[in-house]
Amino acid sequence: MREWMQRWRQRVDERLGDPIWWNDVLQLVKTVLAAVAAWVIAASLLELPQPFLAPWAALLVVHATVYRTFSKGMQQVAATVVAVVLASVVGRALGLDAWALTVLLAIALVLGAVPWLGAEATTIATTALVVLTTGFESDVLIISRLLDTAIGVGVGLLVNVIVWPPLRRHTAAKALDRIDDQIGELLVDMAGGLGDGCQDEDVAGWIERTRDIDADLDQAWALVRQAQESARLNPRRQARAMRNPEQWHGLLRRLEQAVAETRSLARTLGGQRSHRETWGEGFADPWISMLHDAGRATGDADPDALLDVRARLEGLTDALRSTERSAEWPVYGALIINLRNIIDSMDRVAEAQPIGGPGLPLRVPVRRRGTS
Structure with a gap:
């Protein structure tokens, strides 16, 4: 109960x-x-x-x-x-x-x-x-x-x-916030699946989730256009910033890029029958850890954490350059580029997270013990 x-x-x-x-x-x-x-x-x-x-x-x-x-x-x-x-x-x-x-x-x-x-x-x-x-x-x-x-x-x-002329700014911001949360959750789930040994159905599910996010992105574009329209003839002071929402358009394009890179990443993983065993622990362990941390930072809208993951990714790349080439180098390169592009897209989105302003501070009141 x-x-x-x-x-x-x-x-x-x-x-x-x-x-x-x-x-x-x-x-x-x-x-x-x-x-x-x-x-x-x-x-x-x-x-x-x-x-x-x-x-x-x-x-x-x-x-x-x-x-x-x-x-x-x-x-x-x-x-x-x-x-x-x-x-x-x-x-x-x-x-x-x-x-x-x-x-x-x-x-x-x-x-x-x-x-x-x-x-x-x-x-x-x-x-x-x-x-x-x-x-x-x-x-x-x-x-x-x-x-x-x-x-x-x-x-x-x-x-x-x-009576409070409608300005769809917060509605559009909420839609963007939900999308970066979905991307972050997907990256975390992919990292968890790779650590446990993913199957073909897992990869198919990840790709399908990117398509769902694409549908939400289309809705977010529509909401941003509606927010721009809501600023026209609107007497509220906040409406000025929405009459030319170039910043919003840039964020949506970055989210589109992140989703495309995530789908590409999932397709690359789908071509690998055994990930950890084939890659070797020298690549698999740090890369999967960085994929997980990138997902957490994306969901938390933490640009500093994303930059930290990018620095670690560059360190891994430098370390791999100094080792002898192997048959898995093309896969390493594809996975590193996908993750780097995701981070580069999402760090700007995370920096702009306050664009929507704080949420409404409304909660169900909690009845404390000892009070009537």
């Missing part, structure tokens, strides 16, 4: 300190706030008839970034105007029947093919459908629905800009 409680507490602590999770929670709260506020303004303050389009528009316009909120807000306004006008024209010309619905939806989806309105094709169709089926005869209702939409869009914009 105590172990289960400790695991539960650790998971909760990790979630409370995860900026990605908090960004999602904040976005959810802001979306709900915008929709409810739009409804209150349209229904209670302005007393508009059937003010359902106000919260609908607010829900659609609150996006992950301020820039996208503005750009989507303009598209939303245009799409709603088109939908309301289309529903009014079709309703007055054909009435309300199956044929009118067919014509309405067909025209709405065709209009959605316009590049600037393409993302709003469904919005045009659904809004026009709602307007047609709930009343299109009265000009007052048509104007009211346009006003509802404007209220929803305006409230959504204000909420997303005023």
Whole structure:
């Protein structure tokens, strides 16, 4: 029971300190706030008839970034105007029947093919459908629905800009941090497997893990691009550094290089049937130890430890040069170059580890003995 409680507490602590999770929670709260506020303004303050389009528009316009909120807000306004006008024209010309619905939806989806309105094709169709089926005869209702939409869009914009405008900097940093942790864990596991005598399935598993890290890298690139977008039109002071995230791009390229070198390293190991016996203890013991220490230093984001491993690797290389050449020299060279390139890529990543800033200091409170 105590172990289960400790695991539960650790998971909760990790979630409370995860900026990605908090960004999602904040976005959810802001979306709900915008929709409810739009409804209150349209229904209670302005007393508009059937003010359902106000919260609908607010829900659609609150996006992950301020820039996208503005750009989507303009598209939303245009799409709603088109939908309301289309529903009014079709309703007055054909009435309300199956044929009118067919014509309405067909025209709405065709209009959605316009590049600037393409993302709003469904919005045009659904809004026009709602307007047609709930009343299109009265000009007052048509104007009211346009006003509802404007209220929803305006409230959504204000909420997303005023209430802690989203800046995806910590989200992107967390993604990078997870990737270097994965690389470090993989290197440590490879060193452990080599020490125990790895099999072909172990090597295949290491290669597959590098592919998984590649997928996470693609996601990290997307998050960095989203962070750059989130800095546009963002009034927060921290947004300035994200408008041209060249440092982030450089770190991602280094992580890509480290993953490629790790995969190459695993493939080289896959061609060796018996590692320690074939290499000899003069190479196997120090190199495996350095592979393990490089993995630990990568996971801990310790640039000094990585530089220490690199110095040891250079010492091993110099020592091997002074010995008689053997049939294993090509393998030695490949493994040394792979490990050196991994260290050279990851030491800069480790140096930049504070780029994401400290984690959120939120934890589950611990009840101490002797206290009530």
